[in-house]
Amino acid sequence: MDLVVPIKRLDRAKSRLRGAVPAYEHADLVLALLLDTVTAAAQADGVRRILVVCEDERIPAALAGTGVECVDKRGLPGLNAALAFGAAYLRGPNDTVGAEHPRTPNGTVGALQADLPALRPADLSAAIEEAAGRRAYCADRPGTGTTLLLAAPGEPLHPRFGRRSADAHVASGAVRVGGSLASLRCDVDTESDLAVAAEIGLGKFTLARTTAASGG
Numbered sequence: 237m238d239l240v241v242p243i244k245r246l247d248r249a250k251s252r253l254r255g256a257v258p259a260y261e262h263a264d265l266v267l268a269l270l271l272d273t274v275t276a277a278a279q280a281d282g283v284r285r286i287l288v289v290c291e292d293e294r295i296p297a298a299l300a301g302t303g304v305e306c307v308d309k310r311g312l313p314g315l316n317a318a319l320a321f322g323a324a325y326l327r328g329p330n331d332t333v334g335a336e337h338p339r340t341p342n343g344t345v346g347a348l349q350a351d352l353p354a355l356r357p358a359d360l361s362a363a364i365e366e367a368a369g370r371r372a373y374c375a376d377r378p379g380t381g382t383t384l385l386l387a388a389p390g391e392p393l394h395p396r397f398g399r400r401s402a403d404a405h406v407a408s409g410a411v412r413v414g415g416s417l418a419s420l421r422c423d424v425d426t427e428s429d430l431a432v433a434a435e436i437g438l439g440k441f442t443l444a445r446t447t448a449a450s451g452g
């Protein structure tokens with residue numbers, strides 16, 4: 237399974253979270269959410285490659301040496317376009333990684349949101365296992381959005397993220413998985429989401445920022 241993780245310019249992403257941790261630049265907090273997400277995802281069984289599709293030069297620099305791949309692609313018309321670009325990149329001739337990661341035109345691709353700072357590798361593994369090769373999605377905590385979309389092997393990703401994406405993914409033939417996987421469902425859009433993620437257990441990058449900000 238190869239996963240695409242999309243993220244906007246750091247100063248424009250996660251606008252609803254702006255000011256949640258006043259001691260830090262907004263961009264630093266957004267980057268910390270991404271780093272915790274991809275660090276956990278990279279440890280999940282069943283995950284082979286992770287490709288971050290970004291539009292910010294700070295992200296390739298932050299990911300250098302981690303094994304998480306990154307492509308800085310600006311000007312795409314939104315989240316679903318960024319995901320489709322990433323899925324095509326993983327399968328297509330733009331592969332820059334060479335023999336270590338051969339092209340996999342029939343491989344399995346998925347999309348993971350960039351704002352899952354409490355993600356546990358075992359929860360992502362469990363969702364992939366539950367999907368068992370079917371097109372599948374995991375809903376966010378309210379149940380209306382999507383945190384993870386998995387294509388069936390060799391099939392296109394056909395991402396339908398955005399408002400009420402859970403319904404859109406069902407309509408596109410995806411089965412729901414991961415209903416009890418709290419760390420996979422906990423996307424962080426607002427300050428109160430961040431508090432829930434802290435109860436589950438934040439990854440070290442986000443924890444460092446939130447702890448320092450509260451004087452700890």
Ligand SMILES: Nc1nc2c(ncn2[C@@H]2O[C@H](COP(=O)(O)OP(=O)(O)OP(=O)(O)O)[C@@H](O)[C@H]2O)c(=O)[nH]1
Nearest residue numbers: 242243244249250251252289290312314315318350
């Ligand atoms: N690379 C890329 N990522 C995108 C694009 N649009 C959205 N994303 C990312 O996709 C994820 C979900 O996007 P949104 O739901 O719009 O979230 P957001 O804009 O970061 O947050 P809000 O401003 O609070 O709505 C976030 O990680 C975004 O940074 C895009 O055009 N290109």
Ligand SMILES: C=C(OP(=O)(O)O)C(=O)O
Nearest residue numbers: 381382397398401423425
């Ligand atoms: C884009 C989505 O989510 P959010 O707005 O929470 O990032 C989604 O759930 O499809």
